[in-house]
Amino acid sequence: MDYSELNMHPDLARSVADAGYITCMPVQAEVFPHAFAGEDIYAQSQTGTGKTAAFLISIFQRIMTDPASRHRRVLILAPTRELAVQIEAEAQKLGKHLPISMGSFYGGVAYGPQVDMLRDDVQVIIGTPGRIIDFVEQGKMLLRDVGFLVVDEADRMFDMGFIDDLRKLLRYLPPPKERQTFLFSATLNFRIKNLAWEYMDEPKEIIIEAETVTVDLVTQELYHVGSDEKFRVLLGLLARDKPKSALIFCNQKFKAEEISRRLGINGYECEYIMGDLPQAKRLQVIERLKAGKLALLVATDVAARGLDVNALDMVINYDVPADPESYVHRIGRTARAGAAGKAITLACEKFVYGLPAIEKYIEVKIPVFPVSPELFGEDKSSGIRFGHAHDRARPGSDRVGGRSGSSFGGSGHGDRHGRPAQEHGARRGPIPHGERSSGAGGRDSGYPSRGPGPGPRNQAARGPQTGPHPDRPDLRRPPEQVRQTETQRPVQGGRDPYAVSSDERMKRYKDKYSGERSRPQEQAQSGPPRGGRQPQAQRQGDVGNNAGGSRPGRSGGQPDRRGEGRSRQAQPQAQSPQPAKPAVKKTGLLDKIKRIFGKNKDAD
The missing domain is CATH 3.40.50.300 (P-loop containing nucleotide triphosphate hydrolases)
Known part of the structure; x- marks a missing residue:
């Protein structure tokens, strides 16, 4: 029509x-x-x-x-x-x-x-x-x-x-x-x-029907290559077919950026688009491709749908898509409006598993072509490492350029300022008490001491310690030596409480704590302890007595309380408790009114 x-x-x-x-x-x-x-x-x-x-x-x-x-x-x-x-x-x-x-x-x-x-x-x-x-x-x-x-x-x-x-x-x-x-x-x-x-x-x-686009009008080719050979094969295919315009699809955003930069080093005018690219930049790149000013464009599936470019010669699937429908949408960029086109797919060991689902979906076996030595192009970007956010690996991974290494490669053992870290095993032997040792990743591998460390205040009292902590097993030693050290550790108090039966331990427990309960009563009868400190109740009673009477001066009849404490330390003697004074009834407002009107004369 x-x-x-x-x-x-x-x-x-x-x-x-x-x-x-x-x-x-x-x-x-x-x-x-x-x-x-x-x-x-x-x-x-x-x-x-x-x-x-x-x-x-x-x-x-x-x-x-x-x-x-x-x-x-x-x-x-x-x-x-x-x-x-x-x-x-x-x-x-x-x-x-x-x-x-x-x-x-x-x-x-x-x-x-x-x-x-x-x-x-x-x-x-x-x-x-x-x-x-x-x-x-x-x-x-x-x-x-x-x-x-x-x-x-x-x-x-x-x-x-x-x-x-x-x-x-x-x-x-x-x-x-x-x-x-x-x-x-x-x-x-x-x-x-x-x-x-x-x-x-x-x-x-x-x-x-979809087959009228994917099969009849598009020439499809499939090459099985290794992931380390894909870029050289891509260079060989571009040199062999010399397309005036081509779209190269990748499954990962960082890979699209890397392929575009490698193609630029090898002399191809190339750009890339993906979801992280600013919208103004994406529109500018697409307009250049439509106007014929850009020959190669590397893209993710963001551009797989709706990108209408007239006379697009070739579509290259650098990665096999995981979704069969994405394959149809990708190769649909060529053969637009009834024109013929060509689609090439590079299947590596990482993404080849999506190939059977694609062939089942389009109901066509994609022709496989051999990878001859002539297809391997010379890669001028070989050996150049491109930094991506993808390569910033977590500590402990085997990727280069992590937080503990340099962004330009290397062993990966170093701090963020580029200084090399200490080699593993450079420091052997026991760790001094209270000291933390750091590994290559910068984490503390030792445990801090619970008590006071060997600081300047108590270093002289404790003395230098060069061996492991006496109360903690050395974590660097083999388990057999740790168990042997624990068995040879002396027991405090001269006897091991777990060497006797449970009944004997219970008897010791009762004797110990029953004696502590009767000790306050003995102290009340025998006077204050040797430390010079009075019981709390007695000190409160003295304060109450002083509050009730006049406050004595230091030059008055009573001696100074500090001198009394020193004499009590020198010669402890028993003191009899003083009788408490009768409580004085406080007069309230009602008592004052009764006293004014003479109703409480007897009480006065």
Whole structure:
């Protein structure tokens, strides 16, 4: 079916002709009849099959031909920022001659320009769920007048954990019967269909088989290589095929950065994109690739979906993806819009286990090619170590460049200032008491003493100690010597309490503590102890007696209390307890009143 056969609005037909669209793709030919009639659609379609133009042309046609939909808003949700920017660029191209405003909303950039677009009442809103929910909760974006909803790459939203945000966002929209909904996904599993049945109004199902993209139009090659040979084989493949543009996919972010830097050292103009890269830098790199100013791009799966680059010659899977669907999305970057392409996969011992699931998913055995010596290119970056956050290993690991080593390699035994640590075994023999010994990792391997250490205050009294602590076994000695030392340790008190029976130990216990209980009574009868300290009750009684009478001076009849203590130490003698004075009844307010009126004369 050609676009000239469609009954489109004249301004829309002119925009489509300017974009260079002549023949409808299979998904477009299936979508247009139902979409022009206002029906909901959920379709299974791979990236690069023209689905973006399918829902954009359908929505623009409804807006331009249906008076009730003329001023209704359009909400298009994409899982990634790159896909949102790409959809906006396609919408700008197809709406070139239409009075429709559009803009993209995503995180990683400033709020100001996006807020200005909302103030200008933009009609087509393209964005990621996170930023859209942010504006809705702030009250800056109203979705009650949305007439068209598009959920692009729905399976990707499930994989990235956006399904909860998506369900939350759909609650702000009008009911399904008051809007037209489009849902596109690479796979239509049970989760996708359940979402369609829940939030769509009697949708029509359209399925475009994936094999038409992955098998018929893409030349696939598989090479089994070792992980230490992959980069040299990559250099040989680039030198052999000489692609004008190529995408190289890695499973790990640090590896994408390293491959890009190694390719630059070997003379290739190369960039990399991943999730940690700032959004402005990612957009700049993608625009350079689309404009043909960049030949090689190394990416993670962030760019695997929605990255539409015309005339991309080759896709190289430097790592075999763990998910079979990711393989389809990766190689779908080439063979766009019916063109031919080439996909090369390097399978190493680390990621080769994902290969059987991929071949089962696409129902095709990927052709295996031998790795000949001619494929091994010369690596000018060999021997150069690239520092990544991935290499900052924990202490004790075998990776170089950890916290206890240098970032440029080495043995890994040193402090963070680059000073070499003490060699293992350089200090032998017993550890002095109270001293801590540190290993290569900087941890204390000794135990601090519980008592006072050999400081300057008690060093002279204790004397220098060069051997192990007498009360603690030496942890550096063999267990046999430790047990022998423990058995030869002298027992305090001259006898071992555990060498007798339990009855004898109980008898000793009773004799010991029963004597301590009768000791206070003997002290009360015999007077104060030899230490010169009076019992507490007697001292309190003396204080009470002094408080009751006049306070004697030091030159008066009673001697000084400090002299009394010294004489008591010199000649201890028994003191008889003094009789306590009768308690004086305190007169209260009522007694004073009775005394005034003479009612208590007898008491006086």
